Amino acid sequence: MIDGHIKSYATFLETLSESLPECHSALRVETEALLVATRSVLDSLERYRRVVDALSIGQHRH
Secondary structure, eight states, rough: OOOHHHHHHHHHHHHHHSOOOOGGGGHHHHHHHHHHHHHHHHHHHHHHOOOHHHHHHHHHHH
């Protein structure tokens, strides 16, 4: 659920970055930095989900 919201935010940032004119290069850099951070959060959520899934599978086997 939360990752869907974060993915939407990442899409918004991508669109915003692409739509900024070259004269707003500082704003584009900041937007792209936010996008990198947002993708990092998504990656962390995916790793967390895999760990939780692995722990759940391990508990069911014992």
